Amino acid sequence: MLDEPLTLPCGAVLPNRIAKAAMTEGLATPDGVPTGELERLYGLWSDGGAGLLLTGNVIVDHDHLERPGNVVIEREPDAEMAAALARWAKAGTRGGNHLWAQISHGGRQVQKSVNPAPKSASDVQLALPGGQFARPVPLTREEIADLVNRWAVAAKACREAGFTGVQVHAAHGYLVSQFLSPRANLRTDEYGGSLENRARFLLEIVAAVRAAVGPDFPVSVKLNSADFQKGGFDFHDSLKVVEWLEEASVDLIEISGGTYEQPKLMGMEGMEEEEKQDVAPSTAAREAYFVDFAKAMQDEVAVPLMVTGGFRSRAAMEQALAIGAADVIGLGRPMCVMTDAPRRLLDGLERLPRYEDDLEVIPSWLGFLKRLQVMKAVNGFAGMAWFYHQLWMLGREGRTEEGMAPFKAFLALEKRNKAILAARAG
Structure with a gap:
């Protein structure tokens, strides 16, 4: 089953069901331009057999890096940037796979060393010790509109460079996730309050990106199944947003979870007790973090889902596909060492380290x-x-x-x- 192709709603075809999930690389120049190091890394991954490679954060504002060394596209690329993006895309697709750029903005999850006055949905500071993150400044409506346009500009630049799709990062506590969270979003305008209002920023981004890249280009969203925090974005919120994204012509939704305060995906304990979610356990192996959430979503929507986090055995991956909990299996950490992990799994390897x-x-x-x-x-x-x-x-x-x-x-x-x-x- 892992070797079966997947036709997306836009008509694009993934050659198999294994994806290299987005992982931050930190290999761009200080100005955010892709480098030869990124080309070498993605060339190795492209040779490794995955049907889809997702890049780490491509940031739309150089003042809101997820980490130093992020690629940054905040305006229409100049000749140098366009050429560097094209070289990166060429290396990352040389194996016949898809390469999608994950477009993002750090919001309040930007260290003080990068930005001592970050922007967010509201002025709610990260509840983390050490004082590494400053209290954010709420974005104005004009700034929100500018950011929506920046996502579209970045997506168009990536298509023109040779990337085969894009992913809007709306998970893990970054800016779009901050708007979705009732803990981080205390706005009283049309971008705050009800879930419909809190999801407005994300849906405007998706609409602008789709208009910029056209109907035949894959547009994906990475979304938290839940924040796993008391009073935060929960599974029922997530399911409703998935329904809206399906209506908005999104081609693939990656289900993840957690924030810096509650880093569920990384298998780390958060600063507070994890908020349990109202999701029934599935029959899938308990190896993967978010299978239950994806299975519950697949019972309600038809949009293809990607599940990342915890997969190590081929049996668990194939079981998740067989029961309809996932359409694509995302691999992260194993591919930091075993760059050809997908090919080995396709050739019969039973378990990844x-x-x-x-x-x-x-x-x-x-x-x-x-x-x-x-x-x-x-x-x-x-x-x-x-x-x-x-x-x-x-x-x-x-x-x-x-x-x-x-x-x-x-x-x-x-x-x-x-x-x-x-x-x-x-």
């Missing part, structure tokens, strides 16, 4: 420290940095460095980020 199981910063004999909230965060972020380091090595040298210690990878990441920010500052 769980590299994260060996990335504990705190030794077992200090297990009591793992119960401390701050140490949970250290463990989680150092593990993430290890995967970021593998992408950096693949882009620079075409190889991984699995022996890198997680905390050392974290320190190296911080050093690279500071260097990029210093270069941005001039």
